[in-house]
Amino acid sequence: MEKVINEANETLLALENALSKFDAPLMNKVPFEGSWTAGQLAEHLVLSNSGFLQVINGPVTETDKPADLMVGTIKKDFLNFDVKYDSPKEIYPEDRIYNPSELLENLKQIRAGISEAAGNLDLTKTCSSYELPGYGFLTRLEAVYFVIYHTQRHIHQLKNIYNGLNPN
Template sequence: MEKIINEAKDALGGLKNLLSKIEESDINKIPFEGSWTAGQLAEHMALSNAGFVEMINGPVKETNKPADLMVVKLKEIFLNFNTKMDSPAFIFPADKVYDKNELLDRFESIQKDLVKSVNELDLTKTCTSFELPNMGFLTRLEAVYFVIYHTQRHTHQLKNIYLNLN
């Protein structure tokens, strides 16, 4: 458990630390054509990660596969920075003004909730509240790695936004 907790803290902390470096006056600026603002990217991550924490803490069933079966596939998908992905509508960030400190507070809360879940729950159980297209239902362990790799992907994108703002 310590390994996965450290990976989650590193991923979520890395995104939070990078967002904190962006000036409040730049958080809602479009850094280049076709990009989200830093605020929109952070909102997308807050929506996604909070949703996954909710899923991890939601209804489950016994698992009939290795609990980590999809972890490698998730890593390959999210850490391939050459592929462009579209966000599902339900976690697509609104076009509005975002407050950096509010986003940072949400990240802190999500990280605490995720670590608590990893510490307290049986990660081998399969989450049944949400089915991923082409992947099916994830185990709690796979869902935690979804959060880790998805966060690493968007931290990479936030670095690009940060560089273009400066």
């Protein structure tokens, strides 16, 4: 379990580091047509990752499958950068001005919460409060890996946004 804790911490810290390159004006600038701003992308991750933190800390049931059964599928899906996904409306960011320090603080709190949950809870239990479309009910371990791979996907996009705004 030490591996997943370290991987989650490193990924969420990498997100914070990538986001910290944006000042307020850049955070809210659209880099190219059809793209979110860095602020919108960060807000999407705040909404998604905080939701997963609630699911991980929520009600669970016994698991009748390998606890990591869906990890490979989640990784394959989210780290395939040739496929574009539409965000569910619940975690679709508003079109507004975002405060970089507020976003970073929210992301730091989520990182601490994920680390605490992964370190203190039985990750083999199945989360019963939310059924993820296409994946079903995830174990806590799978949910942590969902956060990792979903965040890694968006770090990749965040770097593209930054490069789009800073072509040198």
